[in-house]
Amino acid sequence: VQMTTLWNKGWPVVAFIVAGATLAMAEPTRMPRPGSLNNVQGQVTFDGHPAMAQPMRRESLRAHQVIETRHGKAELLLTPGSFLRIGDNSEVRMLSRSLENTRVKVIKGTALLDAEAGYKHDLAIIMDNTTTRIDKKGIYSFDANLETISVLDGKATVYKGDSRTTLKKNHQLYIASQAPFEVRKLNKHAFKSSALYQWNEVRNRYESRAR
Secondary structure: HHHHHHHHHHHHHHHHHHHHHHHHHHHHOOOOOOOOOEEEEEEEEEEOOOOOOOOOOEEOOOOEEEEEEEEEEEEEEEOEEEEEEOOOOEEEEEEEEEOOOOEEEEEEEEEEEEOHHHHHOOEEEEEOOOOEEEEEEEEEEEEEOOEEEEEEEEEEEEEOOOOEEEEOOOEEEHHHHHHHHEEEEEEHHHHHHHHHHHHHHHHHHHHHHHH
C-alpha cells in the first residue's frame, strides 16, 4: 500500500517533467535575424559603441545602423548560411534586414560575402552607384577603395542605372569606368592572398567544426 501511495504522489511530478521536455522539444529554435553580429576581432564599433559578439547576447544591426572597423574585422550573419566578413578600416550600413529583401551597403573599405545559401533569398549588396544581387552561392568581394566587385565563385547580377550585367565566376567588375560595365578576368592568386580572404577561410573552418 505504501509503495502505491508513493507512486501516486510521484506521478504528477513525472508527468510534469515529461510534458515540459515535450514542450521544449516542440518549441522552434529562434533563428538570428539578418544583421546579427557573429564575430569581432580588434577595434570595431557597432552603431557608434564598441562591438561585442556574445552567444547569449547577440547584437544586431537595425535598418540604417552602421558597423565600422579600424584595426579589426567583423562578421555579420545575413541570410541563413551567408556571412558578410568586413575587413580593416571599413564601414557597412544595414539598409534592410528582411529575409525577403536583405540589403547592405558597403560605404568604405572591403567586405567579403560568403553566400552558402544566399541565392535562395533576395540578398543584395549596394556600393557606390551599383546594386549586386546574389544569384548563386559563392564568394563575392566588394572593395569601395578600389571600386571593384569580384566573384571568385558563384554568379551575380549587377545593376547600374538603367543597365545590368551578369558577373560570373572568376571575374571582376570595375565600377568607376566611364563605360556602363568594365569586366575583367579576376586575379585569383591576389584574391586568395588577401588578409580578408584568409580570415574568411579561418572562419569557415570554425563554422564547420561548430555544426
